[in-house]
Amino acid sequence: MLHHIPLSKILFLDIETVPEVEKFEHLPPKVQSLWEKKSRYQRQEDISAEDFYERAGIWAEFGKVVCLSVGYFLIHPQREFRVTSFTGSEPELLTAFNNLITQHFDKKDQLLCAHNGKEFDFPFLARRMLIHGIALPDKLNLFGKKPWEVPHLDTLELWKFGDYKHYTSLNLLTHVLGIPSPKSDISGDEVARVFYEEQNIARIKNYCERDVVAIAQIILKFKGESLLDPEEIKSV
Template identity: 50%
Template sequence: MNFNNILFLDIETVAQYEDYTQLPDGWRELWDHKAKSLIRNPDDNAASIYDRAGIYAEFGKIICVSVGCIQGDGEDRKLVLTSYFEHDEKVLLQQVAEMLKKWSGNPDKLLCAHNGKEFDYPYLCRRMIINGIEIPEALRIAGRKPWEVRHLDTLEMWKFGDYKSYTSLKLLAQCLGIPSPKDDIDGSQVYGVYYKENNLKRISEYCEKDVKTLAQVLLRFHCQPLIKEENISVKFKPPVPIKGEQSQPTLL
C-alpha cells in the first residue's frame, strides 16, 4: 500500500440549533418523531436528548473536517495535518469539496476514516447535497463496483468480516499500543464546547488527534513503524478561494 496516496479524514458534527426550543415547528415535529426510536430511558424525552441530533445528517451540521497526509517512507515518514472549521457550514463544505477535487487527481488516491462508511463519508455527502454542493469525485459511490470505491475504513478492516460489534478508535489505539487520541474532550462534549464555549479551535485540535491516531492505526495494520511525534505537524494555509464568495481566514 502506498500510504502517500491516502487522505486520512475525520469530521465533527453538532445539532443545527443550540436548544430544542429553537427548532422551527416543522423541524420540532420531525425530531419528536425521530426521538421516539432513540429514547431508552423513561426519564428522557425529545428535548432532553436533542444534543444527540448532531449524529444525524438531517438534524445536524458539520463544524470541522480534519485531514492528514503521510509524506515519505519508513522511519522518516511525516504526517501533516490540516483542519477546516467554520460556523457557516456551506462555506466549510465548499472549502472541503475544493480541497478534495484538487487532491484526488487520479484513481490511486484513497480516503481513510474510522467508521467512515457508516458515518463520515455519507454524512459529508448528505450535507453537501443539502447545501447545494456537488459531491466531489473522491466521495462518490453511486454506480461504482466495490473495487472502484476509493474509501478505506479502519473499523471495517478491524472487523475481519464480523458485523456484530463496534470498536471505537480509542479502544483500537489502546489495543495496538498507540497513544490515546483523546486527552482533552470526547465526542459527547463537542456540543457543549461549540454552543457554550464557542471554541471551534479546541474542537479542531480534538479532531486532528483522531486523524493522527487513524493514520497510526493503518500503519500498525500493515506492521509498519509508527510516525514519530516530532514528525507530526499542523499546516496553516490561506483560505481555499470559493468562487463568488468571500470567506474569513481560517485554519486550512
C-alpha cells in the same frame, strides 16, 4: 496487510458534528415534529424528544459539521505526516474540503480513510453537501460504483475482519494496538457543549486533529510500519 496501498495515496479524515441549533426549543415547530418522529425509535420511552436533542448531531438531517480535519503522508525525502483543519461556516468548510479533494485527491488510486467512515463520516459529508447545494466530489459519489470500486478505507471495518456485529471505538482500538490515545482532552459527547457554550473551536480542532493522527497510526500498525514520532507530525 494493506502492503499494496502506498501511504501517499491515502487522505485521512475526521469530522466533528453538533446539532444544527443549540437547543430543541430553537427549532421551528415542523422540525421539532420531524425530530420527534426521527428519534422515536432511538430513545427510551421516558426520554422526550427535547431531552434527546443533544444527540441530534449524529444525524445529517438535524446536525452540521463544525470541524473537518485531514492528514496525509509525505514520504520523500523523509516521512512526514501533515495535518490541517477546516472550520468556519459549514458551507465554507465543506467547499474547502471539496476543493482539496478535486484538486489533489481525485485520482482513481487515491483513497479516503476514516474510523467508522463508511457508516458516519462519508455519508454525513455527502448529505450535508447536497443540503447546501455543493456538488459531490467523485470520492463521495458512490452511485453506480461496485463495492470494490468505492475509494474508502475504514479502520473500523478493517478491524472487524468480517465480523459485522462488532463495534470498536477509536479510543479502544488505539489502546489495544499500543497507540497513544487521541482522547486526552474532550470526548465526542462534549463537542456540542464546547462549541455552543464555550465557543472554543480551537479546542475542537485540536481534538479532531488528534483523531486523524490516531487513524493514520492504526493504518501504520496494520501495514507493519513504525508509528509516527511527534517530530514527524506537522500542522499546516
